[in-house]
Amino acid sequence: MIQPPLRIVLAKIGFDGHDRGLRMVARMLRDAGCEVIYLGLRQTTENVVAVVEQEDADAVGLSMHNAQHLTLAPRMVAALRNADLEVPVILGGVIPDQDVAPLMDAGVAVILGPGSSAEKVVSAVRTAVASRS
Amino acid sequence: MHGTELLKGTTLSDRPDLEQDRRTWQDAYDRTPLRDVDFETMSGIPVDPVYGEGPNPGEYPFTRGIRPSMYRSRLWTMRMFAGFGTASDTNARFKEILRNGGxxxxxxxxxxxxxxxxxxxxxxxxEVGRAGVAVDTLADMRDLFAGIDLGHVSTSMTINGPAHIIMAMYIALAEETSVERSSLSGTIQNDILKEYQAQKEYIFPPRPSMRLITDLIRFTATEMPRWHPVSVSGYHIREAGSNAQQELAFTLANGFAYVEAAVAAGLDIDDFAPRLSFFFNSHSDFFEEVGKFRAARRIWARWMKERYGAQDERSMLCRFHTQTAGVSLTAQQPEINVARVALQALAAVLGGSQSLHTDSFDEAMALPTEDAARIALRTQQIIAYETGVANVADPLGGSAYVEWMTDEIERRAEEIFAHLDQLGDGSILEGVYAGIDNGYFVGAIADSGYRFERAVNAGRRIVVGVNQFTEGDHPGDRNLLRIDPQVEVDQLKRLATVKQARNTAAVHAALSELAIDAAEPTANVMPATIRAVHALATEGEIVAALEAVFGTYEETAVM
Structure with a gap:
């Protein structure tokens, strides 16, 4: 049986405009056969949750470069859970090693650092989605 | 056309025109004061100020440099970018820089x-105070420059969307401290076009944003002759994923667009063009970067003279700041970034940069620590004082490869200008607007970035420490800069105090006046903005007043 393609919402929350990483990941996932719902810049947590719900997405990918990950990533996880959405949150960007443990404790599913290969990105997203369903 | 044909056996005496050129250059060189150092090699061999044939450094089209003596007169400015926390924190750092002779x-x-x-x-x-200093009102600007004589420092301010508001605060502070506007010296980045193309720190749509920029160009041209009102920046275009020729062509096209907009607003090109400056990236492909810097000077000079009719030679000079490529830094084995930065900095110097910022090795992970920033500055000092490269202008000029690369980058940039010129029906300004509207810039930059990404993925391009030579990384023992969250709490208190103490009616009156001027296309928004910041209107309030007139820009999200 053919599986329906994995659907992932990609966004940046708040002011930070560094969108190169998010665009690259969007193209990697697209080329691997995923359906990418690319929201791009200046999204709010609430807006991302609403899109996940409307689009029946399997995962959320956020990219952060301005040291706001400790504030915004746990907030995204909590907002999704409050809406009864069990989709995994995948975080990319500039995340110092010492922040990985607190972020994973807060419910972030995967953290993909700079230099992650396409294979690594795609397989990490697939694994995260598979382990939730 | 360049030195290459002469290298094949021609000598100066066969070409009296060149001999004349050389004498003109020699006269200019002889008139220039030089640094008090020995221009000789480590082994005592005296070296000439320049080798090979013309056009000589300091001569049109300035391929070989903007000054006849280049670094023999003055080394490039080692300008390191800093800002963090509250205005008082950054003020302390500024004073330390000044005490150390900066x-x-x-x-x-x-x-x-x-x-x-x-x-x-x-x-x-x-986000408050995290990646730089927080400035909400004139009160923060007072703290930022407390105890510093604005008449005697040169200040660079890296801001774009709300640049004219920050400029107004700086001018208002000068007035409060009895410093003449005309003696203010420095640069404000104020390059909005690359924001829509790459960095994405825009506020208003492109056309009203351009009006704010031409207002500031006009204001500085008449009132602040020592100020650089725009630093046309390719750095962010490259960081966002472009290749070298796109970085060069998009940046210079943006420069042409500002020239066309200011001329259309009634300014004479030679009244403002000498105050335009540029900001480029120095990436890892050494000779490509050197060729790019040389081509930048030649293209700008030719276009300013031939297409835009500049008469003043200073209008034709492409003066630029360079920063090494932050995007090339790896989080894996971060210490090896010191070597990357050194090579990129060397390319910037051999390419004739006027000023240089070297990135710190830990910047793939966080803002730099003080130790990492010191190593980055020392890297420039090694290039300046130990390698001898500053003794001779354009030392790579005349190399067949470098001359070819310069020509080739120029040719590829000209193809992009032709495309934009056609998009804009004979106007680069309109072509740039069209390219922003139709997603040309964003798409071209993302395509180049993805091309690179796939090459790395396929192993056809090696990134040391990432897809090859990966042993030796020690992620556990890294010392990274952390910003104290108290900064945000303090700044919020400060803003609340300022808002409570000010005359609210005066703020509203000033904002209404500003909105009226903004709605009148022939008015200059600067005077009303200066009055608003004097009344302690916040940056956000001024932006909101202008958004009511200009609208807010939203990008169409395309991956």
Whole structure:
């Protein structure tokens, strides 16, 4: 049986405009056969949750470069859970090693650092989605 | 056309025109004061100020450099960018720079300030004072420059969307401290076009934003002759993923667009063009970068003279600041970034940069620590004082490869100009607007970035420490800069205190006047903006007043 393609919402929350990483990941996932719902810049947590719900997405990918990950990533996880959405949150960007443990404790599913290969990105997203369903 | 044909056996005496050129250059060189150092090799061999044939450094089209003596007169400015926490924190850092003999200050603002929003904006949570200093009102500007004589420092301010507001605060502070506007010296980045193309720190749509820029160009041209009102920046275009020729062509096209907009606003090109400056990236492909810098000078000179009719030679000079490529730094084995930065910095110097910022090795992970920033500065000092490369202008000029690369980058850039010229029906300004509207710039930059990414993925391009030579990484023992969250709490208190103490009626009156001037296309928004900041209107309030007239820009999201 053919599986329906994995659907992932990609966004940046708040002011930070560094969108190169998010665009690259969007193209990697697209080329691997995923359906990418690319929201791009200046999204709010609430807006991302609403899109996940409307689009029946399997995962959320956020990219952060301005040291706001400790504030915004746990907030995204909590907002999704409050809406009864069990989709995994995948975080990319500039995340110092010492922040990985607190972020994973807060419910972030995967953290993909700079230099992650396409294979690594795609397989990490697939694994995260598979382990939730 | 360049030195290459002459290298094949021609000598100066066969070419009296060149001999004349050389004498003109020699006269200019002889009139220039030089640094008091020995221009000889480590082994005592005296070296000439330049080798090979013309056009000589300091001569049109300036391929070989903007000054006849280049670094023999003055080394490039080692301008290191800094800003963090509250205005008082950054002020302490500024004073330390001045005590250590620095005369130039360079200010990094935090994200809310860069986006024209106040520290108490709901999106500002977690961003206040993080990536730069927070400036909400004139009160913060007072703290930022407390005890510093604005008449005697040169200040660089890296801000774009709300640039004219920050400029107004700086002017208002000068007035409060009895410093003449005309003696203010420095640069404000104020390059909005690359924001839509790459960095994405825009506020208003492109056309009203251009009006704010031409207003500031006009204001500085008449009132602040020592100020550089725009630093046309390719750095962010490259960081966002472009290749070298796109970085060069998009940046210079943006420069042409500012020239066309200012001329259309009634300014004479030679009244403002000498105050335009540029900012490029220095990436890892050594000779490509050197060729890019040389081509930048030649293209700018030719276009300013031939297409735009500049008469003043200073209008034709492409003066530029360079920063090494932050995007090339790896989080894996970060220590090896020191070597990357050194090579990129060397390319910038051999390419004739006027000023240089070297990145710190830990910047793939966080803002730099003080130790990492010191190593980055020392890297420039090694190039300047130990390698001898500053003794001779354009030392790579005349190399068949470098001359070919310069020509080739120029040719590829000209193809892009032709495309934009056609998009704009004979106007580069309109072509740039069209390219922003139809997604040309964003798409071209993302395509180049993805091409690179796939090459790395396929192993056809090696990134040391990432897809090859990966042993030796020690992620556990890294010392990274952390910003104290108390900074945000303090800044919010400060903003609340300022808002409570000010005359609210005066703020509203000033904002209404500003909105009236903004709605009148022939008015200059600068005087009303200066009055508003004097009344302690916040940056966010001024932006909101202007958004009511100009609208807000939203990007169409395309991956």
């Amino acid at each position: 005369t130039g200050l360079s200010t990094a603002f935090d994200m809310p300030t860069l986006m024209g929003r106040d520290s108490d904006h709901e999106w500002a949570l977690g």
